[in-house]
Every structure is written in C-alpha cells, then in structure tokens.
Amino acid sequence: MARRAATSGDDFSFVSPVVKYLLFFFNTLFWVISMVMVAIGVYARLMKHAEAAMACLAVDPALLLIAxxxxxxxxTFCxxxxxxxxxxxxxxxxxxxxTLVFLLQLAAGIVGFVFSDKARGKVSEVIKNAIVHYRDDLDLQNLIDFGQREFNCCGGISYKDxxxxxxxxxxxxxxSGERCSVPYSCCLYSEDEGLQESHCAI
Known part of the structure; x- marks a missing residue:
C-alpha cells in the first residue's frame, strides 16, 4: 500500500522500460556507425599522399566523414x-x-532560401574547386563521379567547367590523353554497353 502511494505521488520518476531500451538500442546502433565512419575517414586520410590531400583540403570527403x-x-554517447x-x-x-542540430539545419535552409544566389555561387565555387583537383584525390574523384551519374549532370553549371x-x-x-574531353561519369551510355572508358570526348 505504501509502495503504491509513493509511486502515484511521483509519476514523473517512472521510466518505461520499452522506451528506455529502444532509446539505448538505437543510440548504440548509431554510436557504432559513428565509430565506423571515423575509422574509415581516418584510414582514407592516412592513405592519401600528403601533397594531394593538402591541395584539396576544403573539399576532402575524408575530413567531412571524420567531422x-x-x-x-x-x-549518441550522451x-x-x-x-x-x-x-x-x-x-x-x-x-x-x-535540438541544436535541428535548429541549425532549419537556419541553413532558411538562409539558403533567402540568399539563394549567394548560396548557389558558393556551391558552384566549391564544385569548381573540386573539379580542378579531380585527379589529385581518389576519394574526391569517386564522389564527383557518383554525383554526376546520380544527378545526370556534368560539371557545376555545364560540361565547360x-x-x-x-x-x-x-x-x-x-x-594529356584526356585532352578536350570529360570524365566517363558525364557520358551517356546505353544499357547494353559494357566496359566504360575513363573519359569521353566533348
């Protein structure tokens, strides 16, 4: 009887085991994923040549993965x-x-919408910088190729980039043997074509 009275008098102290262990499970899952991401990022960073890594530091996917x-x-630790x-x-x-992550994403979306021209210009600048260092960094090269294939695009604004x-x-x-051409991820291929070359003519 005394135990029941104490429980009813302090409703906020009760934590549902289902909620507790679901929260623990999902946070543990994302905790492990975060450690794998950091490990892959560090490994990718260490495997690069120092000069190539420093040349495109601002657009290095390995650093983004680590961060x-x-x-x-x-x-997720908390x-x-x-x-x-x-x-x-x-x-x-x-x-x-x-809450802070959500607010930052919301603020970034609002700023990007209000200052869309400046945001577009900044994105174009980053893409152009990545294009300049395309052959210097294998991770960056794979990222650009993936983006161009997925979005069916070529360059930041056009293939002339x-x-x-x-x-x-x-x-x-x-x-270079790639003179006056673009990477293979810019090229159009039919489904029955097999091997893709590393580039195609403009």
Whole structure:
C-alpha cells in the first residue's frame, strides 16, 4: 500500500522500460556507425599522399566523414549512456544537441532560401574547386563521379567547367590523353554497353 502511494505521488520518476531500451538500442546502433565512419575517414586520410590531400583540403570527403562521425559519436554517447543509466544530465545534453542540430539545419535552409544566389555561387565555387583537383584525390574523384551519374549532370553549371582541369582542357599545352574531353561519369551510355572508358570526348 505504501509502495503504491509513493509511486502515484511521483509519476514523473517512472521510466518505461520499452522506451528506455529502444532509446539505448538505437543510440548504440548509431554510436557504432559513428565509430565506423571515423575509422574509415581516418584510414582514407592516412592513405592519401600528403601533397594531394593538402591541395584539396576544403573539399576532402575524408575530413567531412571524420567531422560528421565525431559529432555523431558525441551525441549518441550522451543518448546511449543517459538512457541506460537514466542519467538526467546526459539525456538533457542529448536532447539539447538534437535540438541544436535541428535548429541549425532549419537556419541553413532558411538562409539558403533567402540568399539563394549567394548560396548557389558558393556551391558552384566549391564544385569548381573540386573539379580542378579531380585527379589529385581518389576519394574526391569517386564522389564527383557518383554525383554526376546520380544527378545526370556534368560539371557545376555545364560540361565547360571541366576546361578548368589541367587534364581535360583543350589548351595547346595539354598533352594529356584526356585532352578536350570529360570524365566517363558525364557520358551517356546505353544499357547494353559494357566496359566504360575513363573519359569521353566533348
């Protein structure tokens, strides 16, 4: 009888085991994923040539993977340990972090909409910088090829953006076998075609 009265008088202290262990399970899952992301990012970064990595530091996918992985690790750590131990401080930190991430995404969306021209210009600048360093970084090369295949595009604005790359431009100084061409991810292939070359003519 006394136990029942104490429980009913303190309803907010009760935590549903289902909610607790679901929160723990999903946070543990994303915690492991974040560690894998950081490990892959660090491995990819260490495997690169130092000069190539420094040349395209601003658009390095390995650094992006590490940054996202570390942030995800810290947030899911709070949620994982907080839910398991029913630690109010960690759970509050977890909810605050999720709220901040949501607000930052919302703010980025609003700023991108209001300043769409500037945002488009900044994105174009990043893409052009990536195109210049296309052959310097294998991760960056794979990322650009994936984007061009998935979105059926070529370059940032048009295929002419590839003239900024030293291997693909049409200048007389360019002795590359890829002169006056674009990467294979820009090319159109029919479904029955087999082997793809590394580039195709403009």
């Amino acid at each position: 996202v992985g570390v942030l995800m690790f810290l947030i 949620g994982c340990i907080g839910s398991l131990r029913e630690n109010i401080c960690l759970l509050q930190a977890f909810s605050i972090c999720l 590839w003239s900024q790359n030293i291997y693909f431009n049409c200048t007389s100084e360019n002795r």
